[in-house]
Each structure stands twice: as structure tokens, then as C-alpha cells.
Amino acid sequence: MSENYSLIVKNGSCYVNGKLEKTDIALVGNKIKKIGKIEANITKVFDASNKIVLPGIIDTQVHFREPGSTDREDLESGSRAAILGGVTSVFEMPNTNPPTSNLVEFDKKLNLAKNRMHCNYAFYFGATPENVDQLAKLKGLKGCCGVKLFAGSSTGKLLVDKEADIEKVISQSAKIVSIHSEDEEILNLRKNFIKEGDVHSHPEWRNTECAMSSTRRVVKIAERYNKQIHVLHVTTKEEVDFLAMHKKNVTFEITPQHLTLYAPDCYDKIGTFAQMNPPIRKKEHHDRLWVAVKNSVVDILGSDHAPHSKEDKNKKYPASPSGMPGVQTILPIMLNHINNEKLNLEKLVKLMCENPCRIFGIKNKGYIKEDFDADLTIIDMNKEQTIKNEMMASKCGWTPFNNMIIKGFPIATIINGKVVMSDGEVVTEGYGEPLEF
Numbered sequence: 322m323s324e325n326y327s328l329i330v331k332n333g334s335c336y337v338n339g340k341l342e343k344t345d346i347a348l349v350g351n352k353i354k355k356i357g358k359i360e361a362n363i364t365k366v367f368d369a370s371n372k373i374v375l376p377g378i379i380d381t382q383v384h385f386r387e388p389g390s391t392d393r394e395d396l397e398s399g400s401r402a403a404i405l406g407g408v409t410s411v412f413e414m415p416n417t418n419p420p421t422s423n424l425v426e427f428d429k430k431l432n433l434a435k436n437r438m439h440c441n442y443a444f445y446f447g448a449t450p451e452n453v454d455q456l457a458k459l460k461g462l463k464g465c466c467g468v469k470l471f472a473g474s475s476t477g478k479l480l481v482d483k484e485a486d487i488e489k490v491i492s493q494s495a496k497i498v499s500i501h502s503e504d505e506e507i508l509n510l511r512k513n514f515i516k517e518g519d520v521h522s523h524p525e526w527r528n529t530e531c532a533m534s535s536t537r538r539v540v541k542i543a544e545r546y547n548k549q550i551h552v553l554h555v556t557t558k559e560e561v562d563f564l565a566m567h568k569k570n571v572t573f574e575i576t577p578q579h580l581t582l583y584a585p586d587c588y589d590k591i592g593t594f595a596q597m598n599p600p601i602r603k604k605e606h607h608d609r610l611w612v613a614v615k616n617s618v619v620d621i622l623g624s625d626h627a628p629h630s631k632e633d634k635n636k637k638y639p640a641s642p643s644g645m646p647g648v649q650t651i652l653p654i655m656l657n658h659i660n661n662e663k664l665n666l667e668k669l670v671k672l673m674c675e676n677p678c679r680i681f682g683i684k685n686k687g688y689i690k691e692d693f694d695a696d697l698t699i700i701d702m703n704k705e706q707t708i709k710n711e712m713m714a715s716k717c718g719w720t721p722f723n724n725m726i727i728k729g730f731p732i733a734t735i736i737n738g739k740v741v742m743s744d745g746e747v748v749t750e751g752y753g754e755p756l757e758f
């Protein structure tokens with residue numbers, strides 16, 4: 322049998338059955354075939370000695386801007402950044418131009434991804450007040466991870482802000498609805514809190530009640546209809562405490578930005594480059610998000626990779642757009658947090674591999690198991706490097722973590738059985754496939 326192996330990952334410390342185990346992993350094509358001591362006479366060997374081999378890291382929230390803003394990012398450049406950062410699969414967002422809110426646009430995206438995306442992928446279908454009939458028929462749509470609902474307006478035109486429409490979308494969608502949870506009415510009412518030229522006023526405008534009011538509303542609707550929803554980028558201590566008591570119908574996600582940056586320091590240091598929706602808030606919120614990680618209340622970590630050009634970000638607030646890139650830095654930032662004992666590897670694997678598969682029903686991924694897909698992220702917990710804008714593959718060319726010294730980096734990315742990134746270089750092009758659900 323040994324001659325059938327296409328690649329052997331040798332001598333790594335591998336995350337198998339919930340713990341690290343020194344073993345080899347033999348691949349055949351795009352599948353993990355055997356885990357154990359493997360003596361085979363093949364030339365294709367990846368030496369993982371002194372390295373940790375994780376299941377492929379999944380980033381469930383990225384904006385790759387194609388079609389519409391391909392000067393900021395496209396499916397090729399965004400997914401290149403992903404594999405350089407050790408990410409093997411992404412869920413990509415529908416607030417493109419035109420938005421991905423009908424089957425024609427959805428199909429276009431799948432075609433644009435084919436043979437261009439370096440990692441595996443699925444796309445969100447955007448909810449509008451008019452497309453509920455389509456949302457009800459999405460079951461089985463190839464490459465679709467779920468429905469994205471913007472309850473408050475952010476980048477792009479997608480918005481479902483009226484309670485009756487939110488209720489229709491949640492109650493009728495055939496796929497899980499993931500929600501950008503800010504209350505549009507409060508956003509409009511509080512516009513007078515925007516201080517021109519002062520990004521410190523961003524979290525005053527988009528305040529905690531704005532997030533909490535929306536989250537309370539969508540959770541109540543999900544419970545009323547006994548439907549499953551997923552709340553994206555939760556930012557407030559109030560929401561964490563509320564969501565902790567409403568886990569039956571609701572899962573939720575947080576970003577590494579909200580776990581790493583806090584106000585006012587981040588706005589003092591990088592100004593509008595720290596502007597995102599929902600905003601980076603004060604330390605008391607940041608601290609509560611860490612409590613949520615510690616207590617396993619939070620389900621998923623997603624980067625909300627949302628690139629904007631430096632030129633746009635340098636505009637005077639509020640003309641500066643909201644969003645920061647993050648797909649290339651999500652794993653190093655979290656590995657650094659592990660080295661600082663803020664969480665452990667087991668928790669990271671739950672948040673970025675196992676839970677996305679469980680919640681969204683991704684098939685054959687999330688675990689290093691025989692007959693599962695051969696997506697692997699190989700890390701070096703001792704590698705130290707300073708993150709630099711110049712290292713970023715995103716077309717936007719900057720990161721909020723510029724000049725941060727990080728310990729813990731991905732050193733290789735294996736996707737569908739092929740080493741696509743090694744030592745910070747893309748070594749194989751274009752092997753992404755749509756995820757199966």
C-alpha cells in the first residue's frame with residue numbers, strides 16, 4: 322500500500338483525538354489515509370520535526386471584495402494572504418458590488434473562485450428584504466455556508482433593518498443566518514455623537530446598546546421560531562452575558578482585533594486604521610471577551626478580514642471606511658496569545674477548526690482523522706518575528722498589527738493534500754475547492 326501515499330508528514334507533534342501526539346500522517350491525494358508510524362519508501366516527505374501539526378485552520382469571516390472593489394482585494398489575493406497565514410478554508414462575505422444576493426451572482430462568485438483561490442472556500446448568500454423566497458430554497462446550494470444578514474448598515478448596500486423583515490429571514494431561511502448585529506434605528510438616532518475628525522467617537526456613535534438591542538431582538542426571534550442563528554463579531558460585555566444564557570438557538574463569533582486592541586489606546590495609536598463595525602471598545606469589554614474565551618461561551622474566532630486602501634483609511638473620520646484586514650494575521654496573533662497563556666491550543670482548535678465544522682456542518686474537515694480531508698496547518702510555537710505591513714499579501718498593504726513582535730507562526734499550509742505554503746512562500750498555486758456541507 323505504501324507506494325500509494327502521495328505525501329507523508331513526518332515526526333510532527335500532531336493534534337489527534339484532542340491531544341498532541343508524536344506521529345506521522347500519510348496522505349493519498351486529498352485525503353488523510355493513515356495516522357501512525359509510517360515507514361514507506363517515498364520521496365515526498367514533509368519533515369515536521371519540532372513542529373505542531375493542526376487540522377486546517379478555518380476563517381469564517383472574510384471580505385475579499387470581488388466583484389466590485391478588486392483594487393482593494395480579490396479572491397486570488399485574499400486567499401493568497403489566507404494560506405500565508407496558515408488558513409486552509411474561508412467563508413467569504415456577500416457585501417460586494419453587486420452584492421451576492423441572488424443565484425446569478427452566487428454562481429458568478431463560484432466561477433471566479435475556481436482555479437484562482439489558493440484555499441478552500443464557501444460563500445455567504447446576502448439577505449435582503451426582498452429575497453426571502455430564495456433564502457428558503459438554499460438547502461443543498463453548492464459552496465454556500467449560510468445567509469448573511471446586516472441588521473445595521475456597514476460597508477456596502479446590504480441591509481435588513483426592519484424587525485418584520487429580520488423575522489422573515491430568520492424564520493424562513495433554509496441555511497443558518499449569520500448576523501451583523503447592530504440596531505439601525507439607534508445608529509440613525511445617534512448620528513449626532515459622530516465627531517468629525519475624531520475616530521474616538523466611533524464607539525460612542527455605535528454604542529453598546531446599539532449592539533445589545535439588535536442582539537436581544539435576533540435571539541428572541543430565533544427562539545420564537547426555534548431556528549439556529551450565529552451572531553458575528555460580538556463586542557460588548559452585555560452581549561456576552563446575555564448570549565451565555567441563550568446558547569440553545571444561538572452561537573457566536575468574536576474577532577482577534579477585539580481580543581487584542583482596545584479603546585482609547587488603539588485609536589490613539591493607529592487612528593482610523595482601528596475603525597471597524599462593530600467598533601473596538603474599552604478594555605472592560607475586551608476583558609469580558611477573554612472571559613468568554615476562557616469559559617468556552619464563545620464558539621468561533623473569525624478575522625472579519627475587511628481590507629480598505631490606505632488612502633481611504635487616511636480620510637477624515639467619518640469619511641474613513643470601517644474595517645481592518647486580518648486573514649493573514651489571525652493565526653499568528655492567536656498563537657502569540659497562547660504563548661502569553663491567554664488560551665491553550667485545544668481551545669484554539671475548537672474555535673477555528675472543530676466548532677466551525679459542527680455549527681455550519683462542513684463535511685470531512687476540522688479534525689486530523691483517517692479518511693478526512695488533508696487540510697493541515699503546521700506551526701512553530703517558538704518562531705518569533707515582527708509583523709510588518711510589507712509582509713501582507715492583501716492588496717491593501719497594511720495591518721493593524723504592524724510592528725507587533727509575535728511568537729508563534731504557521732510555517733506550512735497543506736490544502737487538499739498539497740503543500741501550498743512553506744516557510745512563508747506560496748509554493749503551489751490554485752488548489753482551493755468549494756467546501757461541502
Ligand code: DOR
Nearest residue numbers: 475476597598627643644
Ligand atoms: O468594519 C467592518 N467592515 N464591518 C463590517 O461589517 C463590514 C466590513 C467591510 O466589509 O468593510
